[in-house]
Amino acid sequence: GAVVSQHPSWVICKSGTSVKIECRSLDFQATTMFWYRQFPKQSLMLMATSNEGSKATYEQGVEKDKFLINHASLTLSTLTVTSAHPEDSSFYICSARDLPGYEQYFGPGTRLTVT
Amino acid sequence: GQNIDQPTEMTATEGAIVQINCTYQTSGFNGLFWYQQHAGEAPTFLSYNVLDGLEEKGRFSSFLSRSKGYSYLLLKELQMKDSASYLCAVRDSNYQLIWGAGTKLIIKP
Numbered sequence: 001g002a003v004v005s006q007h008p009s010w011v012i013c014k015s016g017t018s019v020k021i022e023c024r025s026l027d028f029q030a031t032t033m034f035w036y037r038q039f040p041k042q043s044l045m046l047m048a049t050s051n052e053g054s055k056a057t058y059e060q061g062v063e064k065d066k067f068l069i070n071h072a073s074l075t076l077s078t079l080t081v082t083s084a085h086p087e088d089s090s091f092y093i094c095s096a097r098d099l100p101g102y103e104q105y106f107g108p109g110t111r112l113t114v115t
Numbered sequence: 116g117q118n119i120d121q122p123t124e125m126t127a128t129e130g131a132i133v134q135i136n137c138t139y140q141t142s143g144f145n146g147l148f149w150y151q152q153h154a155g156e157a158p159t160f161l162s163y164n165v166l167d168g169l170e171e172k173g174r175f176s177s178f179l180s181r182s183k184g185y186s187y188l189l190l191k192e193l194q195m196k197d198s199a200s201y202l203c204a205v206r207d208s209n210y211q212l213i214w215g216a217g218t219k220l221i222i223k224p
Contacts, residue, residue, distance in 0.1 A: 034212075043202065043216040044158070093157050100210040106157040 002028045004096050006107035013084055013114055020080045021110045023094035030096035033077040034104065035069060038091045050077055084114040117141045119215035121203050126221045127193055135188045135201050135218045143208025149177050149188045150202040152217065158202055162188070190220075198222045 050056035050071035127133040150158035164179035
């Protein structure tokens with residue numbers, strides 16, 4: 001099956017700093033990428049959907065100025081958590097798909113801890 | 116609104132069979148997915164149903180009834196490694212995945 005990678009797999013940062021997470025589709029063109037957040041013992045929460053070359057569509061309650069998403073190419077999307085706070089500590093997972101109707105493939109996730 | 120319901124937690128015995136139910140109400144329907152998620156890991160794809168009926172894949176089977184808005188995931192010959200959360204997700208008319216909260220399955224020896 002298709003492979004999606006994420007980097008880093010885990011990161012610890014200090015409160016007030018920014019962190020960038022990369023999501024890459026390795027063997028297919030990701031027309032659409034999705035960013036999810038998952039708190040312990042909770043289900044996936046969709047943060048935003050991005051189409052290559054377009055601005056991301058954010059879910060209600062997600063601050064677009066805090067969670068910057070860039071999907072500049074068909075194989076790479078980045079999520080930057082700006083001015084991170086301890087409450088941003090979470091498991092961030094990206095997924096990607098080629099065309100609507102096609103399966104979404106998940107990256108391995110990035111565990112962010114803000115101290 | 117859109118809603119997907121599944122039990123929060125289930126317990127089963129190694130070697131037994133367990134059925135995890137999922138009911139949904141969504142804006143349109145373009146398929147139902149089951150994912151397995153081990154603690155601290157991303158979800159992995161298990162099955163996909165778009166037509167009514169049973170899809171069998173090894174020890175795992177998934178059933179769909181679109182008229183009832185209902186699906187189940189059946190796991191046979193349970194193994195300890197099957198201890199995980201099982202997520203039901205429905206693809207709506209906009210091809211967005213709507214996620215259930217997940218069912219934590221605990222396997223006991």
